[in-house]
Amino acid sequence: xxxxxxxxxxxxxxxxxxxxxxxxxxxxxxxxxxxxxxxxxxxxxxxxxxxxxxxxxxxxxxxxxxxxxxxxxxxxxxxxxxxxxxxxxxxxxxxxxxxxxxxxxxxxxxxxxxxxxxxxxxxxxxxxxxxxxxxxxxxxxxxxxxxxxxxxxxxxxxxxxxxxxxxxxxxxxxxxxxxxxxxxxxxxxxxxxxx
Numbered sequence: 001x002x003x004x005x006x007x008x009x010x011x012x013x014x015x016x017x018x019x020x021x022x023x024x025x026x027x028x029x030x031x032x033x034x035x036x037x038x039x040x041x042x043x044x045x046x047x048x049x050x051x052x053x054x055x056x057x058x059x060x061x062x063x064x065x066x067x068x069x070x071x072x073x074x075x076x077x078x079x080x081x082x083x084x085x086x087x088x089x090x091x092x093x094x095x096x097x098x099x100x101x102x103x104x105x106x107x108x109x110x111x112x113x114x115x116x117x118x119x120x121x122x123x124x125x126x127x128x129x130x131x132x133x134x135x136x137x138x139x140x141x142x143x144x145x146x147x148x149x150x151x152x153x154x155x156x157x158x159x160x161x162x163x164x165x166x167x168x169x170x171x172x173x174x175x176x177x178x179x180x181x182x183x184x185x186x187x188x189x190x191x192x193x194x195x
Contacts, residue, residue: 005029084108099139102146 005028010021087108132142 005032096139099142102143105146 005025008023012019087105132145
């Protein structure tokens with residue numbers, strides 16, 4: 001150890017008075033070890049801070065990508081719904097043609113409901129009732145059957161969507177996130193038939 005840390009002397013002169021201190025190899029080794037520890041701690045702390053910054057920016061990019069994908073999906077669903085509403089508001093002449101139009105609108109609604117496919121429990125809940133045979137039932141009976149089936153489907157879709165919204169809120173809370181920060185800004189919640 002004497003080879004690396006030979007005894008050194010420090011002299012302090014104050015006017016005519018001179019003081020001397022001897023730095024022994026043990027003290028020099030202790031000072032060098034303290035300097036290495038402090039330098040290592042600074043390196044680890046700086047590296048951890050830099051790593052946290054990088055991971056935070058990656059998490060922000062992931063959230064932004066997920067939000068953009070959900071906004072695109074929401075816009076696509078809104079376009080499909082608008083198209084279905086336009087088709088549902090169109091009118092025709094005869095009673096039989098009106099029954100056919102109602103059945104076509106119902107088919108458009110069930111197509112929108114098809115976006116729930118792949119979600120647990122929705123296959124049975126959102127399956128439309130079979131259409132009535134035009135030869136055996138009057139147009140009024142067919143329209144009433146379609147209307148009742150539409151109300152049933154919309155009620156079930158809303159309950160499925162609200163259940164999924166509650167699961168999403170729970171997942172946010174379990175992840176330590178605030179669900180209201182990811183809700184739409186216009187005050188609408190996570191519920192509704194198009195979650």
